[in-house]
Amino acid sequence: MIATAGLLAVPTKTILILGGTREALDLAAALNPDYRTITSLAGRTKSPKMPAGELRVGGFGGAKALADYLVSENIDIIVDATHPFAATISRNTAEAAALANIPRIMLQRPPWQASADDNWEVFPDLKAAAANLKPNSRCFLTIGRQELGAFKNRDDVWFLVRMIDAPTTPLPLARHEAITGLPQTSVSNEKNLIQTHKIDTLITKNSGGNLSAAKLEAARELGLRIMMIQRPQVPAGDVVETVEAAERWLLNR
Ligand code: NAP
Secondary structure, three states: OEEEEOOEEEEOOEEEEEOOOHHHHHHHHHHOOOOEEEEEEOOOOOOOOOOOOEEEEOOOOOHHHHHHHHHHOOOOEEEEOOOOOOHHHHHHHHHHHHHHOOOEEEEOOOOOOOOOOOOOEEEOOHHHHHHHOOOOOEEEEEOOOOOHHHHOOOOOOEEEEEEOOOOOOOOOOOOEEEEEOOOOOOHHHHHHHHHHOOOOEEEEEOOOOOOOOHHHHHHHHOOOEEEEEOOOOOOOOOEEOOHHHHHHHHHOO
């Protein structure tokens, strides 16, 4: 790909950004128009925010197919800016980058840290959290819709489930209410939601970031039991935590 800067033709790097996060959108905005960027989305949300630069949507078909895509699209660098819990695509990206011999970096926001006032119970995965829910509790689940099956046997528990889009198939939960939309950014709105539904337990993934942190503050203030799911391991390789650090890493390439 060639871009013109005044009279000089300068080659432009093509950067594939594996997206689905705020950071991926911010990075695409920061890199355009100096680089050619292609943001890739899995296609899980109905109306995703449009990134700057190019967009492609849908799975690649595994690591080998992703490696083929990297070659056919002349990708110079890959930034894996997927969600910290999107472990499969991160694994596939690492494998594909190695197969195609293309530099790769992960952009992953830092996890939330418990403060002195917090008394989180940390679980390795949703299955472990489901097994440790107290009988007959009323639980606020903010884990998206894909992995709700982990709770299918807890028909003693009532769940408030928050998802970005309305579900198109019945949820695999015996007793629940589903609400749709993004997390509230106001602590008082989150408190209101928790109190209205008489919630006593919050189960959340340690996603990090400010966008969905209000529920943690609300849960702490209301004395809820907080069950925190820890992040899956990331593949070996360079990891940065901010868009600015990713830009610096790219400039050094
Ligand atoms: P995953 O379990 O790691 O990925 C499952 C499959 O979805 C992958 O093997 C890949 O299919 C496809 N895929 C995932 N991300 C993709 C992307 N950016 N571009 C193209 N294909 C992608 O991921 P997930 O947990 O389903 O998450 C899907 C997307 O939602 C990610 O982009 C992630 O950033 C975002 N997200 C996830 C969470 C979460 O809690 N997991 C929360 C917020 C946003 P193929 O094998 O066919 O290539």
